[in-house]
Each structure stands twice: as structure tokens, then as C-alpha cells.
Amino acid sequence: MLSKNLTAASSRPIILGILKQGTSYGYLIIKKLKELSGGKIEWSDGMLYPVLHKLEKENLIKAKWELAENGRPRKYYTITDLGKQELINEEKQWNQVNAVLSVLWKQNHSTT
Numbered sequence: 001m002l003s004k005n006l007t008a009a010s011s012r013p014i015i016l017g018i019l020k021q022g023t024s025y026g027y028l029i030i031k032k033l034k035e036l037s038g039g040k041i042e043w044s045d046g047m048l049y050p051v052l053h054k055l056e057k058e059n060l061i062k063a064k065w066e067l068a069e070n071g072r073p074r075k076y077y078t079i080t081d082l083g084k085q086e087l088i089n090e091e092k093q094w095n096q097v098n099a100v101l102s103v104l105w106k107q108n109h110s111t112t
Contacts, residue, residue: 002041011043011051013090019061019079020087026052026075052077060086 002010018024018032029052030043055061060083068074079087 007041007043007047010094011047012055013087013094015048015051015055016060016079016083016087016090019077020084023076023078025077029077055083059083 014033015029018029018036024032026045026048030045030048034042052061052063056063056077059080061077061079063075063077065073065075
């Protein structure tokens with residue numbers, strides 16, 4: 001299980017990445033993340049929806065109410081062009097952090 005801090009830090013690029021694959025709704029985003037992580041990362045509604053609302057406020061995603069197959073209203077989320085650009089920026093930043101950590105971990109393993 002990921003630490004709370006790492007989960008919070010990674011939520012933004014993960015959600016944008018999932019939505020880049022196509023329009024989705026909350027439960028499906030949670031399910032997709034669990035599937036992608038092999039069950040190692042699990043989010044609750046309480047973790048997901050505040051991030052979705054923030055991304056919507058920043059115009060990185062847009063939301064639209066539609067009727068689901070069962071006839072109940074469901075909020076669907078779509079990434080915007082601005083969100084796609086932000087995902088590219090997030091990827092660059094995460095790759096930089098990963099590169100530094102990889103070097104440090106290799107150095108630390110070689111000295112033990």
C-alpha cells in the first residue's frame with residue numbers, strides 16, 4: 001500500500017492519465033487504478049472526488065451529467081486540451097524525480 005503522501009502526490013497525473021484514455025466516471029476510475037496497479041493502489045470515493053473537483057475547477061477536466069444504462073444520473077469526466085498539456089508537464093516532472101531516485105538507490109545498493 002502506498003503512503004498517504006505519495007498517493008496524494010500521484011493522484012493528479014494518474015487521474016489525468018486515465019481520462020486521457022477516454023471519458024469515465026468515479027467508480028470506473030477507482031476500478032481502473034486498482035486494475036492498473038495489480039490491486040496495490042486502492043482509492044476511496046473520499047480520496048477521488050476532491051481531486052476530480054479540483055481538476056475541474058482548474059479546467060483540466062470537464063464533467064457532464066448523463067443517464068447511465070440503469071437510468072440513474074452519473075457524472076462523466078473528460079480531459080480537456082489544457083489537461084492533456086498538464087499531463088505532459090506532470091510526466092516530465094515525475095520522470096525527473098524518478099531519475100534522481102534511481103541514481104540514489106543504485107548508489108545506496110552498491111555501498112551496502
